[in-house]
Structures are given as C-alpha cells and as structure tokens.
Amino acid sequence: MRPTNFPSWAYSDPSMDMRRLQGAMNKIFSGNRTPDQFSTYPPVNFWTGQDSIVMSAELPGMTDQDIEITVKDTVISIRGTFPEQASGDELLWLRRERPAGTFLRSIELPFRIDPEHIDARFENGVLTVEMERPEVDKPKRIQIKAS
Amino acid sequence: MAQELTPQSGRDVARANGETNTGAITFTPAVDIFERGETTVIMAEMPGVSAEDIDVTLERRVLTLRGKVKSHAPEGYQRLSSEYREGDYLRVFTLSDEIDQAHINAEFKNGLLRLELPRTTEAQPKKITVKAV
Numbered sequence: 065m066r067p068t069n070f071p072s073w074a075y076s077d078p079s080m081d082m083r084r085l086q087g088a089m090n091k092i093f094s095g096n097r098t099p100d101q102f103s104t105y106p107p108v109n110f111w112t113g114q115d116s117i118v119m120s121a122e123l124p125g126m127t128d129q130d131i132e133i134t135v136k137d138t139v140i141s142i143r144g145t146f147p148e149q150a151s152g153d154e155l156l157w158l159r160r161e162r163p164a165g166t167f168l169r170s171i172e173l174p175f176r177i178d179p180e181h182i183d184a185r186f187e188n189g190v191l192t193v194e195m196e197r198p199e200v201d202k203p204k205r206i207q208i209k210a211s
Numbered sequence: 212m213a214q215e216l217t218p219q220s221g222r223d224v225a226r227a228n229g230e231t232n233t234g235a236i237t238f239t240p241a242v243d244i245f246e247r248g249e250t251t252v253i254m255a256e257m258p259g260v261s262a263e264d265i266d267v268t269l270e271r272r273v274l275t276l277r278g279k280v281k282s283h284a285p286e287g288y289q290r291l292s293s294e295y296r297e298g299d300y301l302r303v304f305t306l307s308d309e310i311d312q313a314h315i316n317a318e319f320k321n322g323l324l325r326l327e328l329p330r331t332t333e334a335q336p337k338k339i340t341v342k343a344v
C-alpha cells in the first residue's frame with residue numbers, strides 16, 4: 065500500500081491552517097481593533113514566593129478609584145470601570161481601539177489569602193497586588209526528637 | 212487625518228528601524244484618536260512606562276510615539292503564569308494636516324498618553340466668497 069503523501073504545507077499539523085483561518089476571520093469581524101487587545105477582561109500575570117503571591121494587571125487610563133479588589137478565601141476579584149470617554153456631537157472619531165465599559169474578573173488562587181495582609185499598588189497603569197498566606201495555613205516545620 | 216505607518220516586521224510586534232534585537236519586544240500601543248474642532252486628540256496606552264521614558268517626536272508630518280518600559284516584575288518571586296508580556300511601545304502616524312508645533316499639549320497619566328495637536332491657522336479651512344459679477 066502506498067503511504068499517503070500530504071502536501072508539504074500540511075505535513076506538520078493540518079489543523080494549523082484551520083486555526084490560522086479562524087484567527088483571520090476573527091480579525092475581520094472584530095473590526096479595526098488592534099489585535100491582542102483585550103475587549104472584556106484585562107490580562108494578568110502571577111508570581112509566587114514562599115508564602116505569598118503577586119498579581120499584576122495592565123489597566124492603562126484607569127485611576128485607583130476605578131478599580132475595586134475583593135478577596136474571599138482563595139478567590140480574588142478585580143472589578144474595574146474605564147473612565148467615560150469624551151463625547152459630544154462635535155467629536156469626530158477616527159480610531160477607537162481602547163476598551164470601554166466595566167469588567168469583573170475572578171481568579172482562583174492556589175491558597176487561601178489573609179485579607180489583612182494585602183498590598184495593592186497602582187503605578188503607571190499597572191496594578192500590582194501582593195497577597196500573603198494566613199499564618200495558620202503556612203506549613204510548619206516539625207522538630208523530630210531523637211530518642 | 213492620522214494615517215498609520217505599519218512597521219514591516221510582524222503585525223502586533225513592531226521593531227524600531229536599525230535597532231538590534233535585544234531580546235525585548237516592542238508593542239503597538241492601542242490608541243483612540245478623535246478630532247474636536249481644530250484639535251486632534253490622540254490617546255495611547257503605554258502601561259508600565261514612566262512619564263520621563265516617553266518620547267514623542269513630530270518631524271514634518273510624521274508623529275512617532277515611543278515608550279520605554281521598566282520591568283515591574285517583583286523581586287524574589289517566581290513566575291507562575293503570564294497572560295501579558297512587558298515590552299517597549301512604538302507607533303508611528305502620518306498626519307494629514309500641518310500642526311501648530313508650539314501649541315502641542317502632551318500629558319501622561321496612569322499609563323495613558325494624551326496628545327493634543329492643534330492645526331495651524333494656515334491648515335484651517337478658509338471660506339472663499341464667490342462674487343457675483
């Protein structure tokens with residue numbers, strides 16, 4: 065039996081072209097927004113330390129008054145409202161790529177958070193939240209007694 | 212009025228001309244542009260950049276917006292997950308009108324650059340009266 069010969073473009077992954085096509089279609093229907101810009105949820109990054117976790121999110125154009133952070137057990141929620149943009153009849157819009165409206169994003173963390181030890185900062189449009197594990201949840205070192 | 216010059220390499224990631232690859236990536240910042248009367252307002256998102264690291268140049272009609280990012284990764288931490296990357300910002304526009312360079316207003320707050328570009332009086336439309344003979 066002759067082995068099937070795929071054309072060279074398909075030999076790595078035939079579904080790749082489908083995905084590329086899908087991406088191109090999405091781009092057409094999403095209008096002239098810059099690709100990779102979020103429309104609803106802001107992207108977040110996470111870092112972990114020994115007993116703490118740091119979350120950062122890019123929220124340009126917002127002020128600290130527009131952002132609300134709530135923590136319950138292992139879930140952190142960020143709610144934000146983009147400030148009202150300039151409006152009026154005399155305004156002629158040429159390009160609108162920046163997001164608008166309100167978002168709410170909840171993220172499950174790998175451990176419980178001590179609500180008393182949260183440090184949130186907002187600088188140059190970047191939100192950084194440092195969270196700590198409650199004292200009782202921290203792993204304890206157990207001394208082994210030699211008998 | 213503002214026409215964009217797209218950099219040659221990549222769609223989302225731009226690289227400045229002549230700049231060697233330092234491993235850092237450059238993003239095209241999202242912008243809002245509107246005209247109000249004789250002023251064009253451009254708002255560009257550059258999160259993570261401080262005001263002194265922003266460079267706005269207008270040469271003839273080419274407006275270049277540049278922002279250098281300072282890494283805001285916390286020290287002593289290990290990366291767990293990333294949904295966004297840090298990088299510099301670059302976007303270039305060609306303006307269709309002559310801008311009054313002396314009255315450009317630039318302001319940077321909370322990662323958002325706001326530029327107000329007033330048209331020069333010569334570029335403003337003039338009404339020409341037609342005389343009936």
